[in-house]
Amino acid sequence: MTAFRIGRLRGGAPGYVLPRFLAPLVAGATYARLLHLLVGWIFAGVVLLVYPGTYQKSLGEILAGALWLDTVLLALVALIPAARRAEGVQARLLLVPDREEDIAVEPSRTWADRRRTAGWLIGRVVLGSAIGFSTVFGLAPAFNLLTGPHALWYLPLAPVLAIGYGWLVVWAGRLQLVMAARLLGPSPAERLAEAELRAERLLERNRLARELHDSIGHALTVTVLQAGAAREVGDPAFVAKALEVIEETGRQAMEDLERTLVLLRESPAGAAGGAATEQPGVDQLPALFDTARAAGSPVEARIEVPAGVLPGVLSRESYRIVQEGVTNALKYAPGEPVDVQVAVRDGQLELRCANRLVAGAGRGASRKGGKGLRGIRERASLLGGEASAGPSAGSSAGLSVDGSTEWVLDVRLPIRLGS
Template sequence: MSTIARFLFGRRARRRWIHLILGGALAMPYVLVGSLAVGPATGSTNVFGSFTLQLASFALGLPIAALTSLFPLTRPLEVAAVRSLCGVDDDRLADGPARSRSAKGRAAAWFTLHLGFGGIIAGMSLAVPPFAVVLIVLPIFAGLRDPRLGLPEALDHTWALTLAPVAGAAVLVALAACAAASGALLARWAPALLGPTPEDRLAAAEARAADLAVRNRLARELHDSVGHALSAVTLQASAARRVLDTNPDFVREALAAIEDTTRRTVTELDAVLGVLRNGDSTVPAPTLAADLDDLLHRTRTAGLRITTTIDVAPETLPPVVSREAYRIVQEGLSNALKHADDKQVTLHIEATGGHLDIALENPLRDLGGAPQRGAGNCATSHNEPADKRRPAERPRGHHGLHGITDRARLLGGTAHAGPVEDTWRLHVRLPRKGPA
């Protein structure tokens, strides 16, 4: 009994009833338009004085409603109403206007059903409760049995008066059952008629892919710019602390380098945040042509010995290639700062045919059976004195190498990193003309 009571009068049933009454309210203008055609066709001056003519006006108004449902906002409004009142899961309904012909047809079918069921239930909700109340109180108020009120003469019999309250209550229950059943049917049909089409799913997937691409781009920019700066600043501060009492000139140089690095990093961070705020940035991104010398100077100040060979004029590179090449070199040097055993790196940039080749190499050191360490693999020797050991490092996810690979792939190039004999080598090849 409790299950039946919840189905007929529970919170969900009441909300669906409201949804149906809203459909009836939406149907009224179309019924009025239908009556304008039914009246002259039947010669009637009072269409609403005849129940048959009312039904005819209602039936004529529904096709008109189906046509107006092609308005773009119809489906979003109906979806919002279904989500709020019918208890249908959000992920089973589509977002936005119907775009394809099939989606528009299904939205029109839903709108017609909503107004059709809603018009019937709304009409019953207006007419049935007063009649049921009269039946319930009929044995008490003799005046209600006046023939001028139009009630059937059979209600004057004693047995009819006895059963009238039961009949009135049954009529109310029947109204609730009709409303609950209609609401349940509409809730079941809603995902099929208002659910996403293949085109909607494709559009949603494309939007998610675009959002993910932006997120990945921001992640790469933050990792490569801020990550490199923090690594350099950390090493510079560590070196300055060790020689604070013995080499004040070096400390002053290290502090100046830290100041310059942080200032540049704030500028680059503004560029990345500009992408977040406005989708673009007015701060130019660093490029190989304009910023390579400063990058090498800052990295050398951090303690890395760099031998460079540049066999290409960076200013001749397209801006997108110059920008991504700068980030690749920056990340490669950052990895060497953090992980290379011998703080010595060879950087080679050259143009070969239609490609730009970037190679970074640093020697690996044999630790007597321990894993060799390079720009992508490191370990801490516990045989060193405590004051010379490296700080414990957090587990790394190789995000830098993944970022380099992503940058190269987006331009149509390739990236490889790993040990080659006694050298750790990073090699990236980019097309000189940028992405095809």
């Protein structure tokens, strides 16, 4: 026989073992659901006492009168938006669903929500009343038989009656749980809103991951290059300058990290942190170029962006794109000149970052699948633009006449004026 263990004795020894078909009869969820059922029966009983009453009424008249009055009252209650929320909270507590999100705790927002709530209230009262009447008109005669003058003859029926009633409660509770999931569960609009919220959170996490990758990656690249150059050169003045650049770069990376942590904490107090949540934009690019120059790579930059033309989000994302392009140049072609162009033309923001790679020493091919370039393409796509990166067009495989390769990052983003 299949068994179910419900406890352990002191010292770790196995406790009582019940047959599996008896396990639901001793589960706490069964009695919580029975309480939920009886609440519906109590409501029906109170209404019955008010109208039509039981004095000089046939059973049919009593049931008919109570039925239509219960239906009207429950339908009126379902019109209250908060009724759905109250029923959802109660159902989660007493029906013990496997997943609480299967039962909504939101107020009614549409007429469809109100109709489903009315169906739930009526079904709950009907099912609860059926269990209540079964208890009264079923167990009471059985109790009389088991305590009457011929009780010994009917005593063997006691376990059968108890188990039968227990399973009636179990299945009624399960049926009520199914009803709650169907009638109080999230509506299609709520499921869509939840899916959209999950998508927004996923996009936000991806954006924060890109922010960390770009900011911390740039800081580490500059730090490694400066530390290596200071060790090779050995000039005290150069070492002092390198340490200054490392300090400034590290401070900037810490500020970026703090901004990201503020967003991750999702705290209203933290989100209102003022300067801590400000993000760099196109106007901070000169400082970025100064850092690259201090790392030993000459930067020729041309920024042709009129003030106030770029929306905030476009300015921030453009800064991160250029930052990643400069970081790649420092990483894969240290010491080589970097040419940066940022300009507004024909309603588009054009970003171009180019650097020379010495033939045989560059790792341009390895950059195609890098996370940084993939992040740039994602940023451009989300902004409705496009991005390309690779050896420059011209001679074979991007090789110039002097045997060097020029790597070009080219991004075009549409500008929505007035946004």
